[in-house]
Amino acid sequence: MKVLLVGSGGREHALAWKLSQAANLTELHAAPGNPGIAALGRCHPVRAEDGEGLLTLARSLEIDLVVVGPEAPLVDGVADELRHAGVPVFGPSSGAAQIEGSKSFAKDVMRAAAVPSAESLSIARPPCVIKADGLAAGKGVYVCHDQAELDVALRAAASFGDSIVIEELLEGEEVSVFALCDGARALALPVVQDFKRAEDGDTGPNTGGMGSYSPVAGFGAAEVEEVLDTVHRPVLEELTARGVPFVGVLFAGLMLTDDGPRVLEFNCRFGDPETQSLLPRVSGDLLGALARAAAGDLSGVDLEVSDDAAVTVVLTAGDYPAGNDVGSPIDGIEDAEQAGAHVFHAGTALNGERLVTNGGRILSVTSTGITVAVARERAYAACEHISFAGMRYRNDIAAMAHA
Numbered sequence: 001m002k003v004l005l006v007g008s009g010g011r012e013h014a015l016a017w018k019l020s021q022a023a024n025l026t027e028l029h030a031a032p033g034n035p036g037i038a039a040l041g042r043c044h045p046v047r048a049e050d051g052e053g054l055l056t057l058a059r060s061l062e063i064d065l066v067v068v069g070p071e072a073p074l075v076d077g078v079a080d081e082l083r084h085a086g087v088p089v090f091g092p093s094s095g096a097a098q099i100e101g102s103k104s105f106a107k108d109v110m111r112a113a114a115v116p117s118a119e120s121l122s123i124a125r126p127p128c129v130i131k132a133d134g135l136a137a138g139k140g141v142y143v144c145h146d147q148a149e150l151d152v153a154l155r156a157a158a159s160f161g162d163s164i165v166i167e168e169l170l171e172g173e174e175v176s177v178f179a180l181c182d183g184a185r186a187l188a189l190p191v192v193q194d195f196k197r198a199e200d201g202d203t204g205p206n207t208g209g210m211g212s213y214s215p216v217a218g219f220g221a222a223e224v225e226e227v228l229d230t231v232h233r234p235v236l237e238e239l240t241a242r243g244v245p246f247v248g249v250l251f252a253g254l255m256l257t258d259d260g261p262r263v264l265e266f267n268c269r270f271g272d273p274e275t276q277s278l279l280p281r282v283s284g285d286l287l288g289a290l291a292r293a294a295a296g297d298l299s300g301v302d303l304e305v306s307d308d309a310a311v312t313v314v315l316t317a318g319d320y321p322a323g324n325d326v327g328s329p330i331d332g333i334e335d336a337e338q339a340g341a342h343v344f345h346a347g348t349a350l351n352g353e354r355l356v357t358n359g360g361r362i363l364s365v366t367s368t369g370i371t372v373a374v375a376r377e378r379a380y381a382a383c384e385h386i387s388f389a390g391m392r393y394r395n396d397i398a399a400m401a402h403a
């Protein structure tokens with residue numbers, strides 16, 4: 001099978017790594033990919049949002065399956081363009097991707113499907129949460145405990161230019177529950193916990209994600225299935241009823257409150273950096289499952305998961321999430337890999353032969369082990385081999401995990 005992977009982040013590098021192990025993969029292509037992915041397949045200079053360019057590429061390479069990583073091209077309708085031209089795609093239509101692209105659409109679907117979520121509020125009064133309605137790369141959410149935080153949030157949210165959603169503030173542990181979906185069926189993937197805040201101790205601004213680990217203690221396969229029954233499957237049914245069946249990864253961000261799991265948000269794709277901790281635990285045939293989902297038939301598909309744990313630490317530019325870093329030389333990746341870690345590229349580029357920084361989240365470092373504690377120790381040991389100007393990471397990823 002010839003696969004075209006769309007995207008250029010750490011999530012896509014992890015997908016490329018897993019797909020490149022598939023027995024029935026014949027060629028791996030990426031658009032645009034990154035220097036890490038280039039070691040596993042062929043990268044083509046076509047942007048992820050360029051639907052026409054992707055279609056031309058898929059046709060000329062005789063691609064059997066396109067796997068779309070990021071949300072923006074999905075919300076823009078890239079999957080529709082390919083699918084209408086007869087190219088099999090793993091990734092939802094623009095209509096179905098509104099579950100991520102519009103917070104108010106997601107709220108409406110959840111209400112109709114009776115999915116437990118945070119209550120919407122009509123007045124912004126602390127404590128509450130303010131969300132910009134459109135896509136904001138994980139940065140458009142403001143948790144406000146007091147009036148001062150609320151004032152900042154309202155000003156910042158206005159700068160995104162979308163309308164805002166106001167929600168009750170929920171408390172508890174957060175988990176990300178992923179399911180492969182074929183429009184009607186939902187197949188569970190390993191549960192992951194993500195660390196969204198920029199600084200240790202869950203302080204600082206929200207980011208795209210600073211690290212992740214899997215499994216999550218107290219949230220095993222039975223709990224995941226229960227969430228699929230109360231969240232994912234009712235949403236799939238509702239989306240189908242609205243004429244926008246969902247094919248791809250439906251990712252529910254949940255808060256485990258004292259009153260049970262509540263949905264904070266849906267995403268229409270794999271998480272980043274959750275995928276880096278999720279895929280090393282998938283021992284079954286991921287490519288086969290993605291192809292079956294894209295063909296609308298996941299019946300009888302079962303994806304084996306290993307008992308090993310995985311921990312991912314994201315290495316960022318010095319002033320991420322406020323700013324990026326471009327052009328600083330990166331050293332030590334080979335040493336980190338020799339120490340047993342997977343180093344997934346996120347914001348990197350080649351300057352001649354030299355690997356340099358090119359973004360906010362630069363690399364993610366993933367290690368596995370028989371427990372989360374073992375995987376964590378290995379991941380942090382590997383991080384110490386890597387250096388670039390301004391490099392920063394959180395020191396407490398998976399520190400409180402007891403799995």
Ligand code: AMP
Binds near residue numbers: 143206
């Ligand atoms: P979202 O993009 O909606 O997942 O929000 C990003 C992060 O903001 C979540 O992972 C939570 O940490 C936090 N958050 C979002 N909604 C709420 C809520 N209703 N109550 C408390 N925290 C929230």
Ligand code: GLY
Binds near residue numbers: 138194267271272
């Ligand atoms: N790590 C959260 C996300 O991918 O949206």
